Amino acid sequence: MSSFKERIITIVRSVPKGTVVSYGQVAAYAGLARAARQVGFIMREMEEDVPWWRVVNNSGRVSIQGNWNADKPLQSKLLVSEGVLVNDDFTFAIEKYRFRPTEQQLRSYQLEDSYIQALIVKYNL
DNA sequence: ATAATGACATGTT
DNA sequence: TAACATGCCATTA
Numbered sequence: 758m759s760s761f762k763e764r765i766i767t768i769v770r771s772v773p774k775g776t777v778v779s780y781g782q783v784a785a786y787a788g789l790a791r792a793a794r795q796v797g798f799i800m801r802e803m804e805e806d807v808p809w810w811r812v813v814n815n816s817g818r819v820s821i822q823g824n825w826n827a828d829k830p831l832q833s834k835l836l837v838s839e840g841v842l843v844n845d846d847f848t849f850a851i852e853k854y855r856f857r858p859t860e861q862q863l864r865s866y867q868l869e870d871s872y873i874q875a876l877i878v879k880y881n882l
Numbered sequence: 883a884t885a886a887t888g889a890c891a892t893g894t895t
Numbered sequence: 896t897a898a899c900a901t902g903c904c905a906t907t908a
Contacts, residue, residue, distance in 0.1 A: 779891085780889070780890050780891085781890065781891055781892095784890085784891095791890090791891085792890090793890035793891060794887090794888055794889085794891090795888090795890090796890080797888075797889035797890065798887090798888065798889075799889095801889060809889085812889080813889090814889080814890070814891090815890075815891060815892090816891085819889090820889060820890080821889045822888085822889050823889090827889085829889095832889090
């Protein structure tokens with residue numbers, strides 16, 4: 758398994774129940790701020806021990822493209838079951854539920870201090 | 883090695 | 896608001 762994939766899995770597992778995180782956020786926490794699309798590619802193969810449904814589009818909507826075991830209705834259902842209010846058109850108030858890691862959590866992702874500071878500014882942590 | 887493929891993000895229209 | 900264009904980069908073929 759690639760290092761990139763392992764980092765993504767670790768990060769997604771750290772996202773608390775009832776909160777969501779954007780593909781871009783996960784990529785940024787992995788050290789590759791512009792690899793959002795790759796995060797989606799990896800989520801496609803996740804098992805149930807990884808809360809893939811908490812990873813959403815930054816514009817506040819469920820943007821999953823259906824595959825053999827998951828589609829928009831399923832992701833919405835899982836989110837709703839955790840308390841995230843998802844509308845019929847699969848949109849929701851992302852800022853209300855967005856995962857905001859503590860500085861300590863960011864450090865656990867093994868990033869450089871300067872990069873961590875940049876993230877704190879970017880995501881207002 | 884080279885090229886195509888996106889569960890994305892952001893800036894412009 | 897919403898559609899469109901462009902940049903991105905790990906994976907696959």
